[in-house]
Amino acid sequence: xxxxxxxxxxxxxxxxxxxxxxxxxxxxxxxxxxxxxxxxxxxxxxxxxxxxxxxxxxxxxxxxxxxxxxxxxxxxxxxxxxxxxxxxxxxxxxxxxxxxxxxxxxxxxxxxxxxxxxxxxxxxxxxxxxxxxxxxxxxxxxxxxxxxxxxxxxxxxxxxxxxxxxxxxxxxxxxxxxxxxxxxxxxxxxxxxxxxxxxxxxxxxxxxxxxxxxxxxxxxxxxxxxxxxxxxxxxxxxxxxxxxxxxxxxxxxxxxxxxxxxxxxxxxxxx
Amino acid sequence: xxxxxxxxxxxxxxxxxxxxxxxxxxxxxxxxxxxxxxxxxxxxxxxxxxxxxxxxxxxxxxxxxxxxxxxxxxxxxxxxxxxxxxxxxxxxxxxxxxxxxxxxxxxxxxxxxxxxxxxxxxxxxxxxxxxxxxxxxxxxxxxxxxxxxxxxxxxxxxxxxxxxxxxxxxxxxxxxxxxxxxxxxxxxxxxxxxxxxxxxxxxxxxxxxxxxxxxxxxxxxxxxxxxxxxxxxxxxxxxxxxxxxxxxxxxxxxxxxxxxxxxxxxxxxxx
Numbered sequence: 180x181x182x183x184x185x186x187x188x189x190x191x192x193x194x195x196x197x198x199x200x201x202x203x204x205x206x207x208x209x210x211x212x213x214x215x216x217x218x219x220x221x222x223x224x225x226x227x228x229x230x231x232x233x234x235x236x237x238x239x240x241x242x243x244x245x246x247x248x249x250x251x252x253x254x255x256x257x258x259x260x261x262x263x264x265x266x267x268x269x270x271x272x273x274x275x276x277x278x279x280x281x282x283x284x285x286x287x288x289x290x291x292x293x294x295x296x297x298x299x300x301x302x303x304x305x306x307x308x309x310x311x312x313x314x315x316x317x318x319x320x321x322x323x324x325x326x327x328x329x330x331x332x333x334x335x336x337x338x339x340x341x342x343x344x345x346x347x348x349x350x351x352x353x354x355x356x357x358x359x360x361x362x363x364x365x366x367x368x369x370x371x372x373x374x375x376x377x378x379x380x381x382x383x384x385x386x387x388x389x390x391x392x393x394x395x396x397x398x399x400x401x402x403x404x405x406x407x408x409x410x411x412x413x414x415x416x417x418x419x420x421x422x423x424x425x426x427x428x429x430x431x432x433x434x435x436x437x438x439x440x441x442x443x444x445x446x447x448x449x450x
Numbered sequence: 451x452x453x454x455x456x457x458x459x460x461x462x463x464x465x466x467x468x469x470x471x472x473x474x475x476x477x478x479x480x481x482x483x484x485x486x487x488x489x490x491x492x493x494x495x496x497x498x499x500x501x502x503x504x505x506x507x508x509x510x511x512x513x514x515x516x517x518x519x520x521x522x523x524x525x526x527x528x529x530x531x532x533x534x535x536x537x538x539x540x541x542x543x544x545x546x547x548x549x550x551x552x553x554x555x556x557x558x559x560x561x562x563x564x565x566x567x568x569x570x571x572x573x574x575x576x577x578x579x580x581x582x583x584x585x586x587x588x589x590x591x592x593x594x595x596x597x598x599x600x601x602x603x604x605x606x607x608x609x610x611x612x613x614x615x616x617x618x619x620x621x622x623x624x625x626x627x628x629x630x631x632x633x634x635x636x637x638x639x640x641x642x643x644x645x646x647x648x649x650x651x652x653x654x655x656x657x658x659x660x661x662x663x664x665x666x667x668x669x670x671x672x673x674x675x676x677x678x679x680x681x682x683x684x685x686x687x688x689x690x691x692x693x694x695x696x697x698x699x700x701x702x703x704x705x706x707x708x709x710x711x712x713x714x715x716x717x718x719x720x721x
Contacts, residue, residue, distance in 0.1 A: 249551050276514060
């Protein structure tokens with residue numbers, strides 16, 4: 180999506196700035212360069228300073244750092260990135276990124292040979308992986324507000340989270356290829372019924388297992404809880420070939436899958 | 451950096467397109483939506499179709515997928531992303547991303563308590579982590595050409611790769627904090643001397659060990675070679691707290707560090 184009015188405003192003034200900069204030449208010095216130093220091997224870059232552009236670059240770098248698991252634990256998105264995250268989540272950026280991850284996962288799923296014992300498994304997380312809570316987060320600052328368990332639970336209990344379409348396509352593809360689908364979520368066991376209804380209404384069917392946090396799992400860090408559950412799957416004879424999740428804590432730890440697929444999520448972080 | 455003439459051209463026509471689209475209203479349908487389906491919970495996004503913008507989105511998604519380790523092995527960058535990768539690498543995008551990773555690594559380095567035995571280690575990869583081969587890749591299509599060992603070795607043997615400045619800053623910071631720095635590179639032992647000279651000329655000093663591939667390591671996949679070397683470090687009593695590399699094969703495998711930092715690199719992939 181093009182961020183409409185904001186982008187139009189921005190591009191218009193940006194074009195003006197660039198025209199000025201062309202006549203003003205490259206008066207900016209190298210002193211604020213942070214990349215490799217080239218001593219004029221390359222032509223000097225034309226640097227246009229523009230606060231919103233700079234914030235966009237920083238917020239883009241912050242988002243990519245999150246996707247690459249470079250960030251420490253964080254509770255809310257950076258305040259200066261409020262508009263950036265909103266534009267990303269409601270625009271084409273998020274959609275195209277979801278498509279890319281789904282396509283890569285599907286290519287892997289098609290390439291890997293499956294056994295004949297029905298024990299090849301693909302794990303899916305639920306929130307921001309199969310189901311989207313974007314309507315909730317849109318009403319709560321896209322991650323700018325500190326996470327509120329009670330409010331979020333009220334949303335979950337409505338059972339109206341829409342499907343993430345590229346994940347639904349991947350889900351159906353891996354089922355058709357013969358994988359066993361295992362759903363592994365941080366949601367509580369008490370939300371089993373509403374979660375099942377929500378999943379089915381959104382188009383997800385035929386899972387092999389749906390694993391939610393039971394009373395023993397409460398308070399455990401996600402990466403430990405999910406590693407323990409994957410370890411149990413392996414003990415049950417499953418070969419975990421693929422794992423799709425929007426948090427690194429869905430994917431790392433022990434008993435990790437052959438290939439992991441990190442779906443984009445700049446709105447919240449679960450350790 | 452602003453991609454100068456290209457961006458100016460692009461923004462100018464883009465602004466025109468947006469003005470047209472404002473009058474033309476949102477005639478584009480929802481049919482090509484790939485994200486979550488919201489059934490009008492949100493206002494319909496204004497979608498402007500523009501080939502270069504679309505390619506930019508796809509190439510951005512491809513780059514982020516690489517940083518998130520979602521891509522399978524690849525030999526060259528996608529042809530449509532040639533201009534995108536060039537703009538990213540020579541522009542502010544790469545510089546800001548490098549800064550972000552270095553800053554996060556430094557924050558972690560400052561936060562973690564060190565022992566008094568001098569056995570807290572930080573591992574750095576060399577190519578595209580401490581030293582930049584961008585001058586070489588600029589002459590070889592920024593990753594569009596298939597990797598040529600002989601040509602690349604000729605470049606390495608010149609010993610003129612510049613420092614990646616944010617990594618040099620991190621390097622000095624972790625040394626000052628009391629970490630032992632271990633350099634672990636895929637370069638061959640026969641390049642030890644030129645590598646040492648290049649590192650020192652670029653400002654890197656006081657490493658504890660410089661580990662290169664010896665004859666036993668040739669032909670091993672990087673992820674195995676580096677895991678084995680990290681395992682040896684652990685046997686020598688080192689605690690590997692930080693690890694900085696531009697390839698996931700620098701960071702994954704066994705004996706992984708407490709925190710890993712993935713530097714950006716959309717130009718090549720080492721399995």
